[in-house]
Amino acid sequence: MKKILLASALALSILSCRENNPRQAPTVENAVDNAESSVSNSIKKNTDYSSRSGNLVNEIYQELIKNDKALQELDIRIENIHKETDTVLSEYDDILGKSETYYNDATALSNSITDSISKKQIEKEIKESSEKYDVKTQNIRDLISKIKSNKAALYNEYIVFKIRKTLPEIEKYQNAHPLKTDSLNQCINKQNKLLEELKKIK
Structure with a gap:
């Protein structure tokens, strides 16, 4: 019986702590809250959870570039050079890869x-052709x-840039959500009170 009372009391204590610790509304609008809101709305509208990047840095950065033409243009240029690089490399890798294969x-x-004589001769010819092609394509x-x-x-530089660009936003978020000890102290006091009462139950 005492164990049941103890479990019930602790459960009530936890619930009361949660009730006294509501999520504080931000005092200043910031990209972090906006990013979380955008992601939340996106998930509600779209059941494809892969649409969320899952990285808060990227989410905040996407929020920042919404109203920044310069950042949007930079993003497009980076994406384009990435695609172009992959296309160029794919073409050359395919040709060189076929020769190697x-x-x-x-x-x-x-x-x-x-x-054995035929084997040694053809191996020599293969090696000579391969080495000649290596010399021919060395510059490539x-x-x-x-x-x-x-x-x-x-x-690497793009990742560094995004982190540096979003660091002030997380700091702005922290300032907009000041953490106070009031609700934590209230919770501790309620827990202590219940613990004392439980100790007296026989």
């Missing part, structure tokens, strides 16, 4: 040759490597 397949196929592969390096650098 051919030489690997030719080498594997040559292993089935039982005549260097340029591809540079493009991939730049792509990674652009991605």
Whole structure:
């Protein structure tokens, strides 16, 4: 009986704490609250939960660029160069990849040759052709490597830029939602009061 009373009392204590701790309305409009609101409305309208990025930095940034033409244009330029880079790399990777696949397949196929003289001769020819193509395409592969390096650098700088752009917004949000100890202290007092009462129950 005492255990039932204890469980009930603690449950009431938790509920009363929740009731006394309502979500405070922001004193200043900020991108963080707007981002959360936009995401919430988007989820209610769309059952496809993959539409939410799931990253608050990205959500706040999207909120910021809504009314900023310069940021919108920057985003479009970054997206376009990303698409263009992928298109260019895909074309070259396909051509170089086919040659690499051919030489690997030719080498594997040559292993089935039982005549040792013929086998050594064809392996030599495969190697010479492969090395000649490597020399011929070295400059191309260097340029591809540079493009991939730049792509990674652009991605890194873009992430840094978005975080720096949104840091003031989270700070604005924090200031708009000041945390006070009143409701926490009230909750503790109620808990302590119930605990004392329970200790006296026999």
